[in-house]
Amino acid sequence: MKSGVVFDIREFALHDGPGIRTTVFLKGCPLRCSWCHNPDGWIRDPQIIHGQAGDRLIGKDYTSEELAALLNEQADILRANEGGVTFSGGEPLEQAEFVTEVCDRLDNLHIVFDTSGDGTETALRLVAEKVDLFYYDLKLIDSTAHRHFTGADNAPILSNLRLLSSLGASFVIRVPLVPGVTDTDENLNAIAETVRNLPGLVRVDLLPYNRAAGGKYSNLGLKFCPLYDEQRELRLNAEPFERHRVPVRIAASDMPIRKPVPA
Numbered sequence: 001m002k003s004g005v006v007f008d009i010r011e012f013a014l015h016d017g018p019g020i021r022t023t024v025f026l027k028g029c030p031l032r033c034s035w036c037h038n039p040d041g042w043i044r045d046p047q048i049i050h051g052q053a054g055d056r057l058i059g060k061d062y063t064s065e066e067l068a069a070l071l072n073e074q075a076d077i078l079r080a081n082e083g084g085v086t087f088s089g090g091e092p093l094e095q096a097e098f099v100t101e102v103c104d105r106l107d108n109l110h111i112v113f114d115t116s117g118d119g120t121e122t123a124l125r126l127v128a129e130k131v132d133l134f135y136y137d138l139k140l141i142d143s144t145a146h147r148h149f150t151g152a153d154n155a156p157i158l159s160n161l162r163l164l165s166s167l168g169a170s171f172v173i174r175v176p177l178v179p180g181v182t183d184t185d186e187n188l189n190a191i192a193e194t195v196r197n198l199p200g201l202v203r204v205d206l207l208p209y210n211r212a213a214g215g216k217y218s219n220l221g222l223k224f225c226p227l228y229d230e231q232r233e234l235r236l237n238a239e240p241f242e243r244h245r246v247p248v249r250i251a252a253s254d255m256p257i258r259k260p261v262p263a
Ligand code: SF4
Pocket: 029, 030, 031, 032, 033, 035, 036, 037, 038, 039, 041, 089, 090, 091, 116
């Protein structure tokens, strides 16, 4: 039986897929996005963080049986609210075999898989057999900019997206809007052109920048050093998608949103 490392389980989540959901955050991510607000999800192994309330262990091992049993306890309420379970991270493709074992043990629950797409083709094929809906992040289409702001090449991410589409999966594209980085006309237009004809596309969600992104870093002994100007006005620009007839929406956010400004 597989075991996995989970760093959070959020109940009654409203923005992680249809209906009311329980979201499982899996540890380990190959990217280092400059705007990441979950640096506690980067390292696969459990780790100690030093908060004001003292030291705390982040990350807990579960067997697939343990995690499925915990999620199945909520199955009635999740189904009654047209929700289900969402696997997020970190990057859940890093623990694909564990996730698929958990899925096999779930009691008829709708499954969303929230991924950056940066994983092996084998891992993606494995989870695609179990998942009802993918939330798939696209950040930057320009490969040089992607490497600069995330530390990784975007070629495998774009290739995996085409694979997912060819496998008949349904997916929502999620674009984190980072001021002056991902929210430019050029980038949003390139994303619209990349996804507009892909079978399986449900819609594009634009995610307003999280201005609390740096909140967790100091507890991990890290310094939040965004490679962009956090104070720059964020552009909430759906026009490139509308022009390409791609369904688009501004995703719900708990964070204050600044008004759009002209280019
Ligand atoms: S993919 Fe997500 S978890 Fe990984 S570094 Fe980027 S924002 Fe953070």
